[in-house]
Every structure is written in C-alpha cells, then in structure tokens.
Amino acid sequence: MGNYDALLLLSFGGPEGPDDVMPFLENVVRGRGVPRERLLEVAEHYQSFGGVSPINGQNRDLIEALRPELDVPIYWGNRNWQPFGEDTVRRMKADGVRKAAVFATSAFAGYSSCRQYYEDIARISVEGGPELVKMRHFGDHPGFVAAMADHTRQALDRLGRDDARLVFTAHSIPVSMAETAGPSGGLYEAQLRRSAELVSRALGRDQPWELVWQSRSGPPQVPWLEPDVLDHLRKTSAPAVVLVPIGFVSDHMEVVFDLDVEARQLAAELGLPLERAATAGTHPAFVRMVGELMAEPEPVPCALTCCPAPVRRHA
Numbered sequence: 001m002g003n004y005d006a007l008l009l010l011s012f013g014g015p016e017g018p019d020d021v022m023p024f025l026e027n028v029v030r031g032r033g034v035p036r037e038r039l040l041e042v043a044e045h046y047q048s049f050g051g052v053s054p055i056n057g058q059n060r061d062l063i064e065a066l067r068p069e070l071d072v073p074i075y076w077g078n079r080n081w082q083p084f085g086e087d088t089v090r091r092m093k094a095d096g097v098r099k100a101a102v103f104a105t106s107a108f109a110g111y112s113s114c115r116q117y118y119e120d121i122a123r124i125s126v127e128g129g130p131e132l133v134k135m136r137h138f139g140d141h142p143g144f145v146a147a148m149a150d151h152t153r154q155a156l157d158r159l160g161r162d163d164a165r166l167v168f169t170a171h172s173i174p175v176s177m178a179e180t181a182g183p184s185g186g187l188y189e190a191q192l193r194r195s196a197e198l199v200s201r202a203l204g205r206d207q208p209w210e211l212v213w214q215s216r217s218g219p220p221q222v223p224w225l226e227p228d229v230l231d232h233l234r235k236t237s238a239p240a241v242v243l244v245p246i247g248f249v250s251d252h253m254e255v256v257f258d259l260d261v262e263a264r265q266l267a268a269e270l271g272l273p274l275e276r277a278a279t280a281g282t283h284p285a286f287v288r289m290v291g292e293l294m295a296e297p298e299p300v301p302c303a304l305t306c307c308p309a310p311v312r313r314h315a
Contacts, residue, residue, distance in 0.1 A: 004294055006073050006092060006100040008132060009063060010085060010117060013078030014053025014253065020081065021046045024053075027080040038217065045257045055252035056081070058281065059105070062250070065282040069291045075100070077124065079116075085124040093129035100130045101294045105249050107139040107195070110173060110181040110188040115307035135290075136299040139195040139246075143289025147280040148195070148246060149202035155242045155277040156203075164273070165210065165238035167229070168196040169259065170247025172213035175223040177310050183303065189225070195246050211246075215254040229258065233266055233274075240273035249280045 015024040021043045029039065046053060056078075063074050075092055077085030092100060104117040114137065121132045138144050156164060170192050181188035193211055200209050212232040213225045233241065243263060245255050259276050267274035280286040 003298070004072060004099055004101040004133070006075060006095075006097040006130065007066070007070060007290070007294065008085075008088065008092070008100045008102045009059060009074065009076045009105070010102050010120060010134075011059050011076070011078050011105040012055060012252075013081030013084075014055040015046055015081060016052055016056055018047060018051030021051050024081045034217070042217075046253060048261075049253070049256070053253045054256060055250060058250040058252065061282050062287070065287045066290055069287055070294070073097075079120050085120055086126075089124045089126055089129055089132070093126055097130040100132055102132050102134045103290055103293070104134060107144060107249060108137055108170075108188055108191045108247065109307060111177050111307045111309055112171075112173060113188065114302070115309070118302065119309075133298055134301070135293045136296070137191060138289060138293060139191050140198060141289050141293070143285040143287075143292065144280055145195065145198045145202055146285035147283035147289075148199045148244065148277070150283060150285070151278040151280075152199060152242060152244050153203060155244075155275040159240060159242060159273060159275040161240040161273060163238075164240040164242050164275075165207065165236070166196075166200060166205070166244055167232065167236075167238075167241050168192070168199075168209060168211045168244045168246040169214045169229050170211065170245075171254065172216040172225045172228065174218060174310060175225060178225055181307050183306050187307075192247060196244070199244065199246065214258045229263055230266055233263060233270065233272060236272070238272075241267070242275050242277060244277045245279050249286075251279050251281065255279060 015021045025039050025043060059076055063076060066074055075088050077083055077088030079085060102121060106113040117134060121134060125132055173188065178188050179185050196209055196211055212227050212229045214229045216224045216228060218224055243259050245259060248255050264274060
C-alpha cells in the first residue's frame with residue numbers, strides 16, 4: 001500500500017438513535033446560522049427512520065469489505081458524530097501509526113466535498129501523530145464508474161423499460177460555491193458530468209441523460225444549483241426514470257429520504273415509472289478502488305485558494 005502504514009476512513013457521521021439527532025444536527029450546522037425551524041424539519045426526516053442514519057452502519061460495512069483487500073490497519077473517524085476524527089487520530093498515534101492514507105467518503109471537488117476534509121485533517125492532526133494524506137478525487141476512477149454502472153444496470157433491469165431516462169443526482173450547493181470549486185472554478189459540476197457520461201458509456205447507452213440536484217438546505221434568497229430533482233420529475237417528458245445518485249458513495253439519509261421517500265411518492269402521484277440505483281457502497285470494484293488509490297503516487301495537496309469556504313451571512 002505504498003508508503004502508508006494505515007488507512008483512515010474519514011466521513012460525515014450520523015445519529016445512531018433518537019437522542020442523537022438534534023446534537024448531531026447542531027454539530028453539522030454550527031456557525032452557519034441555520035434557522036431552528038429547518039433543524040427541526042430535518043430532524044423529522046431522521047426520526048421517521050428511528051433516529052438512525054444509515055451512514056455509520058454503511059461505513060462499518062465498507063471497513064469490513066476493505067479488510068481482506070488491504071494489508072494495513074483501518075481506522076474510522078467522523079466530522080460530526082462518534083467516532084470523532086480527533087479521537088481516532090489520538091488512537092492512531094498511540095498505536096504507532098506513522099503515515100496514513102485518508103479516504104474521504106466524497107468523490108468530487110468543492111468546499112463541502114473536498115476542502116472541508118482538508119480542514120478536518122488539519123484540525124484533527126496531533127503533534128507526534130501520523131502524517132495524514134488525503135486521497136485524490138475519484139469520480140472518474142474505473143472502480144467507481146464500474147460500481148455505479150453495475151448498480152444502474154440492476155435498476156434498469158428492475159424497471160424493465162428500455163425507454164427509461166437516466167437522471168443523475170448530486171447534492172445541490174450554492175451557486176457561488178460551485179463557481180469557485182477547483183483551481184479555476186466549476187469543477188464540482190464538471191466532474192459530476194464527467195462521471196455521469198462515463199457511467200452512461202459503460203452501460204453502452206446512446207440515449208441522453210440528465211444531471212439534477214437534491215438536498216438543498218440554504219435560505220431561499222441564496223441561489224443554489226438547479227433544477228431540484230422533484231421539480232425535474234414534475235416537468236420531465238421521459239416515459240420512465242432511473243435515478244442515479246452519482247454524487248454520493250453510500251445510501252445515507254439524504255439518499256433514502258430525498259429519493260426513496262419524496263421522489264418515489266411524487267413519481268407515484270405522477271404515474272411515472274421510477275427506480276433508484278444503489279450507490280457504490282461495498283461493490284467489489286469500489287472496494288478494490290480504495291487499495292488502488294493507496295498504491296498511486298502520493299497526491300499533491302490542493303492549493304489553499306482552491307474551493308474556498310463560503311462566506312456566511314447571518315441575519
């Protein structure tokens with residue numbers, strides 16, 4: 001595994017019981033000026049699933065799938081919930097880890113999807129602890145593409161419609177953040193479109209596909225990437241749709257609520273045949289990809305001016 005003597009899986013975190021939900025959400029939005037009403041609304045999404053986000057369980061599954069593939073110990077830390085990254089890094093130091101590859105559970109450029117993980121690494125690093133090296137973006141890696149193509153093929157088979165349109169979804173972000181993603185801007189959208197095109201090609205499809213957005217959380221006066229997936233479904237002329245959550249690596253809460261609950265309900269009301277492809281999850285090609293990334297030459301860190309933090313304007 002190159003020069004690394006450990007892997008750190010660095011993720012977002014999620015509640016694992018009803019009492020965790022509000023403290024978790026408060027961690028997520030700290031310093032962002034998000035209204036309490038919005039927190040309570042999102043909390044209801046979690047409570048409708050027993051107060052448990054799927055993400056932690058899925059990270060545990062990914063770690064178990066990785067163990068036979070890697071010859072180094074695997075650690076796991078989160079930004080917003082237990083196990084917190086800082087606690088994990090202190091344990092890595094105690095275990096004598098010298099240099100660890102960091103696999104962030106986000107494939108693309110952008111402040112929230114990349115730069116914030118660099119900030120996490122700087123925040124959780126400890127004196128005398130391991131050097132932490134973030135792996136590169138992987139939305140165009142053959143392992144990610146193969147996993148998403150396979151899951152999309154399965155969704156097409158379940159739907160049983162040759163005329164189904166592929167509608168790729170990713171997390172919406174403020175337009176200002178999208179414009180500054182990457183060294184010269186626009187990289188978040190460009191990478192997502194590249195991944196969608198690669199998946200479509202891997203399926204041998206020549207039909208048009210679309211990229212839409214989901215999970216917007218900002219105030220209405222701030223422009224975010226559009227169209228929203230629900231608005232798109234209301235207006236689509238496609239006779240059937242397969243939603244492909246290309247912007248996510250696991251079926252966590254935003255995927256299961258926004259797509260499996262809201263989008264499915266809307267499609268049923270519209271009489272629109274719809275299926276949803278699984279995320280990469282623990283697909284064997286995706287699991288192998290992690291080891292392949294670790295075997296690559298050490299990535300060059302992004303410049304500090306790349307994907308700047310958004311300016312928070314509070315009322």
